[in-house]
Amino acid sequence: xxxxxxxxxxxxxxxxxxxxxxxxxxxxxxxxxxxxxxxxxxxxxxxxxxxxxxxxxxxxxxxxxxxxxxxxxxxxxxxxxxxxxxxxxxxxxxxxxxxxxxxxxxxxxxxxxxxxxxxxxxxxxxxxxxxxxxxxxxxxxxxxxxxxxxxxxxxxxxxxxxxxxxxxxxxxxxxxxxxxxxxxxxxxxxxxxxxxxxxxxxxxxxxxxxxxxxxxxxxxxxxxxxxxxxxxxxxxxxxxxxxxxxxxxxxxxxxxxxxxxxxxxxxxxxxxxxxxxxxxxxxxxxxxxxxxxxxxxxxxxxxxxxxxxxxxxxxxxxxxxxxxxxxxxxxxxxxxxxxxxxxxxxxxxxxxxxxxxxxxxxxxxxxxxxxxxxxxxxxxxxxxxxxxxxxxxxxxxxxxxxxxxxxxxxxxxxxxxxxxxxxxxxxxxxxxxxxxxxxxxxxxxxxxxxxxxxxxxxxxxxxxxxxxxxxxxxxxxxxxxxxxxxxxxxxxxxxxxxxxxxxxxxxxxxxxxxxxxxxxxxxxxxxxxxxxxxxxxxxxxxxxxxxxxxxxxxxxxxxxxxxxxxxxxxx
Numbered sequence: 001x002x003x004x005x006x007x008x009x010x011x012x013x014x015x016x017x018x019x020x021x022x023x024x025x026x027x028x029x030x031x032x033x034x035x036x037x038x039x040x041x042x043x044x045x046x047x048x049x050x051x052x053x054x055x056x057x058x059x060x061x062x063x064x065x066x067x068x069x070x071x072x073x074x075x076x077x078x079x080x081x082x083x084x085x086x087x088x089x090x091x092x093x094x095x096x097x098x099x100x101x102x103x104x105x106x107x108x109x110x111x112x113x114x115x116x117x118x119x120x121x122x123x124x125x126x127x128x129x130x131x132x133x134x135x136x137x138x139x140x141x142x143x144x145x146x147x148x149x150x151x152x153x154x155x156x157x158x159x160x161x162x163x164x165x166x167x168x169x170x171x172x173x174x175x176x177x178x179x180x181x182x183x184x185x186x187x188x189x190x191x192x193x194x195x196x197x198x199x200x201x202x203x204x205x206x207x208x209x210x211x212x213x214x215x216x217x218x219x220x221x222x223x224x225x226x227x228x229x230x231x232x233x234x235x236x237x238x239x240x241x242x243x244x245x246x247x248x249x250x251x252x253x254x255x256x257x258x259x260x261x262x263x264x265x266x267x268x269x270x271x272x273x274x275x276x277x278x279x280x281x282x283x284x285x286x287x288x289x290x291x292x293x294x295x296x297x298x299x300x301x302x303x304x305x306x307x308x309x310x311x312x313x314x315x316x317x318x319x320x321x322x323x324x325x326x327x328x329x330x331x332x333x334x335x336x337x338x339x340x341x342x343x344x345x346x347x348x349x350x351x352x353x354x355x356x357x358x359x360x361x362x363x364x365x366x367x368x369x370x371x372x373x374x375x376x377x378x379x380x381x382x383x384x385x386x387x388x389x390x391x392x393x394x395x396x397x398x399x400x401x402x403x404x405x406x407x408x409x410x411x412x413x414x415x416x417x418x419x420x421x422x423x424x425x426x427x428x429x430x431x432x433x434x435x436x437x438x439x440x441x442x443x444x445x446x447x448x449x450x451x452x453x454x455x456x457x458x459x460x461x462x463x464x465x466x467x468x469x470x471x472x473x474x475x476x477x478x479x480x481x482x483x484x485x486x487x488x489x490x491x492x493x494x495x496x497x498x499x500x501x502x503x504x505x506x507x508x509x510x511x512x513x514x515x516x517x518x519x520x521x522x523x524x525x526x527x528x529x530x531x532x533x534x535x536x537x538x539x540x541x542x543x544x545x546x547x548x549x550x551x552x553x554x555x556x557x558x559x560x561x562x563x564x565x566x567x568x569x570x571x
Contacts, residue, residue, distance in 0.1 A: 027051035027065065027103040030110030038115050039079070039089035047071070047085040047112060049099040069099035069110075079114045089116040092153075092161035117161065128153040131163065131212030133198055140188045142220035149184040149214055151198040167198040172348060177216050188218035192259065199346065211393045225305045226250040229261065231315040233330040233354055238281070238291035238319050244329050245360030246287040246315055247352070248301040261303060262287045271317075272298040281317040288360065291319035330354045331364070331411050333424040340399050340428055349382075349395040349424055351409040364411055365395045373408040378453050380405035380426050399428035400453055455506050457557070458565040459483055460499040462538075469534075469570040473512045476504050483512070508559050512541060514568040515552035535569035 029052045037045045049069045054060035071081045078093035087097055093116055100109040131153050138147040153163040169179045171186070172195035179186040179196055186196060193215055200210045228251040236244050246269075250261040261267050263286045273280040273295065280295040289299060300314045331353050338347030349372075351364045364370045365385075372384040372394055379401035385394040397407055404427045411420045459471050473483035485500030504510060514534055533549045541555035557566055 026053045026055070027063075027101065027108055028054050028105065029103075030065065030069065030099055030101070030108050032097065032099050032110040032112040034112060036113045036115070037087075038117070039087075040117055044086055044088045045114070047081070047087060047097060047099070049085065049110060051101070051103075051108075053104070055104050065099075065101060069101045072098045072100070073114075074098070078116050087114060089114065091155055092116050127156050128161075128163070128200055128210050129156045130154045131167065131198055131200055131210050133196065133212045133214035135214065137215040137217070138186070139217040139219055143188045143190060143218060145188045145218070147186050147216065149179070149186060149196055149198070149216075151184060151200070151212060153200060153210070163198070163200055167200045170197045170199070170346070171195070171216070172197070176218055179216075186216045188216075191218050191220060193217045195348070197346075197348070201344075209398075211396065213393070225253055225307060225309065226259075226261070226266075226303050226311055227253055229267075229301055229303045229311045229313045231299070231301055231313045232332050232334070232352065233315065235316045235318065236289060236329055236354065238289070238317060238329070238356065240291050240293055240319055240321060242356045243288055243290045243360065244317075244354055244356050246283070246289060246299055246301070247354075247361055248287060248303070248313070249334075250303055250311075264303070266304050268302045268304070270300050270302070272300075280319050289317050291317070294319055294321050327355045327357050328353050328411060328413055328420055329356055331409060331420040331422040333407065333409055333422045335424070337425040337427065338397070340426075343399055343401075343428070345428065346396050346398050347426055348393075349397065349407055349409070349426075351395060351411065351422065353411060353420075364409075366393070367411065369412050369414060370394065371410045371412070373410065374426075375406040375408070376401075376403070379403060380407075380428070381453060382407055382426075397426045399426070402428050402430040404428075453505055454503050455508075455559040456563045457483070457502050457504055457510055457559060458499065458563070459485065459501070459512055460565065460567050461486055462567045462569045468516055469514065469568070470516070471500065471512060471514050471568055473502060473510050475502070476508045476510075504559050506559055509556055510559065511544070511554055511556050512566055512568075513552050513554045514570075516550070533571045535571045537569070538565075538567035540564065541566045 031050050031052065033048050033050070034045070039045060048064065049066045051063050051065040052060060053063070066085050071083060071085050073079055073081045073087070073095050075093060075095035076090070078091055078095040079087050079089050081087040081097050085099070095114050097112045097114060098109055100107055131151050134150045134152055138149070140147055149169070151163045151167045153161050155161070164184045165182055169181055169184050171177045171179045173192065175190050176192040176194040177186050177189055184198070196214045196216050198212045230249050232247045232249060236246070238244055247260065248262045248267055250259045252259060269283045269285060269287050271281050271283045274282045279292040280297040281289055281291055281299070283289050283299050287301070296316055296318045298314050299317055300312060302310055302312045304310050331351060334350045334352055338349065340347055351370050353362045353364045354360065355362060368385060370385065372382045374380050374382045374397065380397055380399060383394050383396045397405070404425055407424045407426050409422045413420070459473065461469055461471065470486040471483065472481045474480050475482040483500050483502040486498065534547065534551045534553050536547055537543060537555045541557045544554045544556060547553055555566070557564055
């Protein structure tokens with residue numbers, strides 16, 4: 001059917017041509033190349049933008065619009081892009097690069113993706129400051145069921161990166177769950193809840209270990225019988241009218257799993273002196289003890305299994321007429337002992353406090369008032385939280401040698417500064433070579449397999465001058481002049497000497513400075529002016545600047561070995 005108004009068609013065609021003549025932006029879409037680009041921190045990539053015109057009756061055409069578009073990055077903290085499309089990787093993470101310009105139907109945009117991986121031990125990408133396990137809690141219905149955990153690291157500059165395959169995964173109870181050491185895939189073993197830990201230990205000097213935790217629950221499984229029960233703490237001191245909490249810990253069958261049964265329907269609490277005018281203490285169905293009058297009472301927890309067998313445990317309560325001076329009645333470390341069979345294996349201790357007022361039982365592991373101490377800190381260091389960091393993981397011990405250490409938790413009462421302590425043991429048993437000279441299993445705790453965490457740095461003077469030179473070096477935390485020696489120090493009240501030492505964590509970079517002794521503060525010039533000339537460093541210390549005969553001169557050394565020494569030549 002022919003149009004009855006051909007003039008209208010001509011008018012519309014002319015109007016369309018007029019619109020086309022009003023702008024040069026005929027692009028319908030934009031493609032950005034490369035579409036995806038992996039980079040490491042500091043690397044760059046040049047993106048190009050191609051405009052595609054395919055409207056109207058003419059064939060589709062492409063044109064280079066790299067210098068006509070506006071470039072942007074969705075996350076400049078990960079990667080930036082300049083006006084010419086040159087992108088620079090800043091920190092670990094993922095960002096979208098966009099190229100936009102006015103087009104035929106309005107603004108058109110093309111995108112590409114940059115994934116940045118950076119050194120987690122420093123550089124412009126920052127170091128890993130914390131780890132979050134996602135999800136924080138997971139549950140499966142029965143043994144053999146699995147669930148995947150992911151470890152996300154956050155760097156010091158706020159970027160995030162997936163560390164799932166770079167962390168070491170562990171489960172607090174192999175009887176409840178196992179987890180792939182490098183995969184984060186957890187598998188249910190038995191009924192209960194286990195703590196899943198991701199430990200990140202970057203390579204490189206000065207790197208610190210970072211951990212994150214999550215909970216994994218197995219709902220189903222075979223119900224084991226309780227073979228034992230114990231009360232924590234074993235004794236309490238109260239005044240009349242005060243209350244405190246006993247905790248009952250049950251041990252399950254052959255698995256040895258420890259379960260808090262304090263409020264279980266299977267447990268019955270009783271007191272040897274709870275009624276009558278001479279009642280000493282009462283105990284509730286949930287283990288809450290109340291002092292009544294002066295004396296000592298026995299508190300018993302009776303745990304009944306489904307098969308009607310019974311296990312019991314007892315504790316004592318001593319009630320006095322005077323007020324207990326502090327709310328913290330006792331401090332207990334759980335578990336009492338941990339054994340690992342691999343060097344750099346870790347164990348988590350918990351510090352549990354029992355108080356006379358609610359909340360009666362508190363986890364004090366990460367309290368800023370709790371200090372963790374190891375009897376052998378170089379071989380079995382224990383994390384502490386004296387700074388009160390909310391994300392700290394105190395109470396974690398690491399084995400760097402074979403043997404046994406005593407782990408101490410000290411809690412300082414805020415009011416009168418009295419201290420409560422508790423102890424536990426951490427073992428990494430010695431494994432000797434097998435008969436026939438075969439070495440022990442790789443990673444086993446045996447002599448020579450690992451070393452202490454600290455190194456001794458020895459600094460000494462060489463050359464002809466024995467009077468005026470001085471050597472200084474700060475501590476690992478920046479305290480100045482921890483190392484200070486040389487005859488020149490006698491003018492400052494020092495002992496002099498040509499050799500001095502300092503203790504540093506292995507991997508620490510130390511800057512040593514050599515110079516002339518300070519001029520004594522006297523009213524007349526010194527009779528023997530300083531004439532020391534600096535002649536250089538021994539081979540293992542790298543100068544920070546060209547050598548100057550008059551100084552001061554500095555050099556750096558990395559304590560990558562157990563011990564090191566540096567000599568300074570003075571003439």
